[in-house]
Amino acid sequence: MVDTHDNIVGEGSHDGPGHDHAEVVALRNAGESALGGTVYVSLEPCNHHGRTPPCTDALISAGVARVVVGIEDPDSMVSGGGIKKLREHGIEVEIADDAELARRVDPAYFHHRATGMPLTTIKWAMTLDGSVAALDGTSQWITADEARTHVHELRARVDAVVIGAGTFRADDPLLDVRVQGFTGLQPRPVIVTGAGGLPEAARLWGRDPLVVSTTPRPLPAGELLLVDGDHGYPNPVKTCSKLAELGLLHLLLEGGPTLAGAWWRAGVVDQGFVYIGAKIGGGTGRSPMNGVFATIADADEVEFETVRNVSDDVVIAFRKKVHS
Numbered sequence: 293m294v295d296t297h298d299n300i301v302g303e304g305s306h307d308g309p310g311h312d313h314a315e316v317v318a319l320r321n322a323g324e325s326a327l328g329g330t331v332y333v334s335l336e337p338c339n340h341h342g343r344t345p346p347c348t349d350a351l352i353s354a355g356v357a358r359v360v361v362g363i364e365d366p367d368s369m370v371s372g373g374g375i376k377k378l379r380e381h382g383i384e385v386e387i388a389d390d391a392e393l394a395r396r397v398d399p400a401y402f403h404h405r406a407t408g409m410p411l412t413t414i415k416w417a418m419t420l421d422g423s424v425a426a427l428d429g430t431s432q433w434i435t436a437d438e439a440r441t442h443v444h445e446l447r448a449r450v451d452a453v454v455i456g457a458g459t460f461r462a463d464d465p466l467l468d469v470r471v472q473g474f475t476g477l478q479p480r481p482v483i484v485t486g487a488g489g490l491p492e493a494a495r496l497w498g499r500d501p502l503v504v505s506t507t508p509r510p511l512p513a514g515e516l517l518l519v520d521g522d523h524g525y526p527n528p529v530k531t532c533s534k535l536a537e538l539g540l541l542h543l544l545l546e547g548g549p550t551l552a553g554a555w556w557r558a559g560v561v562d563q564g565f566v567y568i569g570a571k572i573g574g575g576t577g578r579s580p581m582n583g584v585f586a587t588i589a590d591a592d593e594v595e596f597e598t599v600r601n602v603s604d605d606v607v608i609a610f611r612k613k614v615h616s
Contacts (some may be wrong), residue, residue, distance in 0.1 A: 303321060352381045360388060399411060424579065452545065455484070484526055
C-alpha cells in the first residue's frame with residue numbers, strides 16, 4: 293500500500309490457512325501511514341469470518357481512501373461483496389483491467405474455486421531415452437545441480453510435496469526448500485501409503501508429515517489422514533479432495549512411478565515439469581509412470597508451455613489439455 297504521497301508504506305502476503313491475509317499484514321506494517329492511503333490487492337478483500345476476520349473491516353478501520361483490486365473473488369462467500377462493503381463505507385474501489393495477470397498471482401486458488409480440487413503439478417527427471425532410474429533403482433543424479441535447484445524453486449511455490457511410500461523408504465527425502473535466501477513457509481510433506489510399513493527413523497518425521505492411508509496406523513510423528521481406496525491404496529481423487537479441504541491447494545507430485553501413474557490415470561494431474569538429463573541409459577530402465585499403456589488412443593494430450601536449457605539439461609513445462 294502507499295500513503296497520500298504515493299510512498300510505499302506497507303507490503304504483505306498471505307502465508308497460508310489460518311495466517312493473516314495480505315491486507316492485514318500490509319496495514320500492520322503501514323501503521324498510521326495507512327490513513328488516507330491506497331491499497332493495491334491482487335484479489336478482492338474478503339468480507340466474511342473464516343479462519344481470520346474480514347479484511348474489509350481492517351481496511352475500513354484503518355481509514356484507507358482507495359483500494360485497487362486485481363480481480364473479484366470467485367468464492368461465493370465474497371463474489372463482489374467485499375467491494376460493495378468498501379464502497380458503502382465511502383472507500384473508492386477500482387478494479388484493474390488485467391484479470392489474467394491477477395489469476396497468475398495465485399493460480400491454485402482460482403483452480404480450486406473452479407473445480408473444488410487442488411492444482412497438481414507433477415515432476416520427474418529422466419535420461420534422454422526415457423528412464424527415471426536404472427533397474428537397480430539408482431537415479432542420483434540424472435540431472436545437474438542447476439536443474440535440481442529449479443525443483444527447489446518449484447517447492448517454494450506449492451503448499452505440499454507429495455510422494456509415495458516407495459520413494460519414502462528408498463530415498464529418505466526431506467522434501468523441503470533449500471534455496472539460498474528463502475524465508476517463506478516450507479511445503480507440507482505428504483506420504484501416500486498402502487498397507488506396507490514405514491521406516492521409523494526417517495528424516496521426514498521431523499517435518500510433521502501428513503500420512504495418507506486407508507487404514508489407521510501408529511506414526512512416529514506427523515498426522516494421519518484416512519482416505520477410502522481400492523486394494524488398500526488411497527483413491528487419488530478422494531485424496532486430493534481431502535488435501536484441498538485442509539487448505540493444501542497446490543500440490544507438487546514428486547513420485548515415484550507407482551504414485552505418478554495412479555494419479556495420472558485418475559485425472560488429478562494438471563501440469564508438470566520434465567527434466568531431461570544429458571545421459572542415455574542405453575537399455576530398459578524404470579519408466580516415469582507404472583501401469584499399462586495399451587494403445588495410443590489411451591494417451592492424453594498436453595500442451596508444451598516452455599522448453600529451455602538449464603545448464604546441460606532440458607526442462608519441459610507442460611499443461612494437460614482440457615477439451616470442452
